[in-house]
Amino acid sequence: MACPVCGSREVGKVGARQYYCHDCCVEYVVRPDEILIYQVNADGTLIALEGAAH
Numbered sequence: 486m487a488c489p490v491c492g493s494r495e496v497g498k499v500g501a502r503q504y505y506c507h508d509c510c511v512e513y514v515v516r517p518d519e520i521l522i523y524q525v526n527a528d529g530t531l532i533a534l535e536g537a538a539h
């Protein structure tokens with residue numbers, strides 16, 4: 486699916502419901518009722534950004 490942040494289709498699947506956007510460098514997790522968005526730090530840790538309701 487397209488990135489919920491920037492709309493890019495340059496996304497790679499990194500988990501069962503987890504994707505990484507190469508354009509804005511975020512990871513997002515698709516859940517049935519929401520999409521959780523994470524910013525990826527240089528050291529690989531994730532910071533939760535706001536979720537986007539469907």
Ligand SMILES: [Zn+2]
Pocket residue numbers: 488489490491492493506507508509510511
């Ligand atoms: Zn993006």
